[in-house]
Amino acid sequence: MVGRQHKRLAGSMAKASKGENKSQICVQELMKDYAAVTTNKQHKRELQRQLEKWSKVVESAMQQKSRAQWLTLGDANTDYIGSKRT
Helix, strand or coil: CHHHHHHHHHHHHHHHHHHHHHHHHHHHHHHHHHHHHHHHHHHHHHHHHHHHHHHHHHHHHHHHHHHHHHHHHCCHHHHHHHHHHC
């Protein structure tokens, strides 16, 4: 009788140990997933910052090009203002 109980107890302890190992593995996997998600969020934020930066650069370049074109070609009001001065 004691031998049976000892075997049952040993079996239960082995199952508990396996369960503990599985839970540790699950925790490790969750931590890896969390780290990956955090890294992805940081990467996404960095990409958004870069997109905003380059969008501003492109917008500034377009404004400068527009000003240069306006100085070279003028606009519809340039002829009107020029004719009133003389």
